[in-house]
Amino acid sequence: MFIRKLAITAAATCAALVSTPAAADSTGVTGFVNKVTVYDDSSDNYGAQHGILQVVESGTGTLRNYVWGASLCPGRELAPDMIQLLVDALHNRPAVEIVPSYKTGNGGSRCLVGFTLNYVP
Numbered sequence: 001m002f003i004r005k006l007a008i009t010a011a012a013t014c015a016a017l018v019s020t021p022a023a024a025d026s027t028g029v030t031g032f033v034n035k036v037t038v039y040d041d042s043s044d045n046y047g048a049q050h051g052i053l054q055v056v057e058s059g060t061g062t063l064r065n066y067v068w069g070a071s072l073c074p075g076r077e078l079a080p081d082m083i084q085l086l087v088d089a090l091h092n093r094p095a096v097e098i099v100p101s102y103k104t105g106n107g108g109s110r111c112l113v114g115f116t117l118n119y120v121p
Contacts, residue, residue, distance in 0.1 A: 025113055028100035031055040033090040034063060038083060048072055053086055053112055055098060066100050066112040073111035076103065082115075089117050096120065 035054040039046045050069025057064055068078045078086075089096045097118040105111035 029057040031057040073105040076111040
């Protein structure tokens, strides 16, 4: 009887894990990089986020923040070369547009998980 209960519990657990779909990435509004902030692990802000990308959204001029890392976006880290691409886009604005990809994180944060950079002739 114990083995049967264990098997049923294991099957239910596996079914729950398999049936839980991962949320798809969301696409932000096209805009321009306005600011890139990166925190060192000695910063007081590092526990909340490892960095912030601020985008000026085209059309409305709305300033939108996308963050990565730490408690707001656990498991959502950017590689150093991705951060460098953001800095390059900042230096080359308005010739480079950005389309951020994000997942919703803790506290409703937009966790940056990728981006597309477009040349604007």
